[in-house]
Amino acid sequence: MNDQKIVVITGASSGIGADMARMVASKGWTPVLMARSFDKLEHLRNEIKNDYKTTAHSFQLDIQDKKNIEAVFNQVQHEVGAIDVLINNAGYGIFDYFEDAKMEDIEGMFNTNVLGLMACTKAVLPEMIKQKSGHIINVASQAAKLATVKGSVYAATKHAVLGFANSLRMEVKDHGIYVTTVNPGPIQTNFFTIADKSGQYENNIAKWMLQPSEVATRVVSAIDKPVREINLPGWMEAGSKLYQLMPAIVERLGKKAFRQK
Ligand SMILES: NC(=O)c1ccc[n+]([C@@H]2O[C@H](COP(=O)([O-])OP(=O)(O)OC[C@H]3O[C@@H](n4cnc5c(N)ncnc54)[C@H](OP(=O)(O)O)[C@@H]3O)[C@@H](O)[C@H]2O)c1
Numbered sequence: 001m002n003d004q005k006i007v008v009i010t011g012a013s014s015g016i017g018a019d020m021a022r023m024v025a026s027k028g029w030t031p032v033l034m035a036r037s038f039d040k041l042e043h044l045r046n047e048i049k050n051d052y053k054t055t056a057h058s059f060q061l062d063i064q065d066k067k068n069i070e071a072v073f074n075q076v077q078h079e080v081g082a083i084d085v086l087i088n089n090a091g092y093g094i095f096d097y098f099e100d101a102k103m104e105d106i107e108g109m110f111n112t113n114v115l116g117l118m119a120c121t122k123a124v125l126p127e128m129i130k131q132k133s134g135h136i137i138n139v140a141s142q143a144a145k146l147a148t149v150k151g152s153v154y155a156a157t158k159h160a161v162l163g164f165a166n167s168l169r170m171e172v173k174d175h176g177i178y179v180t181t182v183n184p185g186p187i188q189t190n191f192f193t194i195a196d197k198s199g200q201y202e203n204n205i206a207k208w209m210l211q212p213s214e215v216a217t218r219v220v221s222a223i224d225k226p227v228r229e230i231n232l233p234g235w236m237e238a239g240s241k242l243y244q245l246m247p248a249i250v251e252r253l254g255k256k257a258f259r260q261k
Contacts, residue, residue, distance in 0.1 A: 005029040005223070006081050008073075010063055010120055011090030013040035015189030016139070019216035020087060025052040027220070032076055032083070033058040035090065063090050063116030064108070073123035082131055085223055086124045088117040088161075089139040093154035093195040095261045106153050113157035118164065125172070134177040135223060138165045142185045142231070145240035150261035154195070169228070178226045184215050185236040196261065204260040208233075 007024045011017040013035035021031040025048045033041045033056060041058035048056040057080050061072045076083060091113040094105045121136055128134030144162040147155035162181055169179035188209045192202045210233060218230050231237035243250040251258065 005084040006032060006076075007085040007087065007223070008032040008034065008076060008083050008120075008124070009087045009089055010034045010061070010116075011139075012044065012058075013037040015191060016184075016187060016212045016215045016219070017087075017089045018044055019212045020089065020219055021056065022048065022051070023213075023216050023220040024223075025054045025056060028052075028054060030054065030080065031056045032080055034061045034063075034072070036060065036062045063120060064111045066115070066119045069116070069119045070123050073120070077127065082127055083124050084133070085135045085137065086120060087137045087139070087219065088120055089137075090116065091139065091157075092191065093143075093151070093157075095150040095154065095195050095201060097150055098152045101153055109153050109157050110160075113154075114160045114164070117161060121168070125177075128177050129172070129175045132176040134172075134175075135180065136165075136168070136172075136177065137180045137182060137219060137222070139182045139184075139219075140165070142183050142236050142240055144181070144183055146243045148258040148261065178224075180219075180222055180227045180230065182215070182219055182230045183237070183240075184210055184230075184232050186210065187212055187215055201261045208236075 007029055009017050009021050009031055012021045012031070012033035017035070021033055021044060024031040031048065033044060035041055038058065038060040041060070045056045045058045048054065059072050059076060061068065063069060093109065117138060124134065138161050140161040141158040143151055143155040144158035165179050165181045172179065186205050186209050189212050196202050215232065218232060222230055
């Protein structure tokens with residue numbers, strides 16, 4: 001990978017995506033911002049230009065719109081240059097008991113968190129294979145490792161991301177491409193305005209929330225390194241590891257902790 005990196009970030013209009021874009025710019029690299037809210041992307045692009053004296057680019061993209069993904073990524077390659085890093089960050093959750101979950105919400109979460117992420121990956125992979133380098137970073141969640149009550153569909157999408165990344169990593173290793181999965185616990189972002197409309201979960205876990213800048217720093221510092229996973233906070237990852245060893249016991253002991261939503 002060269003020193004002047006072009007880093008595409010999906011879901012860059014808010015939360016950790018916006019903070020990762022700022023940090024990419026602070027390193028003198030070129031962030032390419034993607035999301036549906038073009039006005040927010042343009043606002044961030046101007047902020048980055050003023051604060052870091054570096055160029056950012058914004059492209060409106062709904063990653064549920066599979067037909068448009070290839071066209072937008074081709075446009076980036078023509079107008080900005082070869083993509084060094086793709087951060088698949090766009091995603092959302094809706095917390096509900098499965099019996100109450102609407103089929104359209106289930107499809108929406110899979111379309112964005114899984115199929116959209118795969119389509120963006122497909123859009124960059126041929127060029128990365130040709131250039132024999134690249135880094136694909138997928139933002140999953142601790143929900144990719146440990147499912148909790150009212151999180152069945154969201155957890156299923158993030159388990160899918162983790163499984164996808166684990167296979168892809170082995171497939172592309174010999175092409176010089178790195179694949180990293182990011183598994184954060186709860187982060188103080190707009191995520192909860194959709195996920196938890198009552199605000200109850202956000203209240204219950206307020207003291208454990210990560211700050212978006214904390215997560216963004218960890219991700220951006222892993223760029224260009226063959227990091228398998230970024231897991232945070234440490235205590236939550238320890239819980240997830242224990243869960244993999246003895247799920248029934250952890251579910252019994254953690255009964256209350258698993259019902260915060
Ligand atoms: N916050 C948490 O507690 C938490 C914990 C673990 C993992 N995560 C994951 O972290 C990632 C970022 O979330 P966040 O916490 O930063 O939340 P956020 O502030 O709500 O950001 C989500 C971003 O995704 C974009 N997005 C959503 N649907 C999209 C679509 N169809 N096409 C393109 N962009 C889309 C949104 O932009 P537009 O609306 O403008 O399109 C926004 O920029 C997500 O994958 C989330 O699952 C979050």
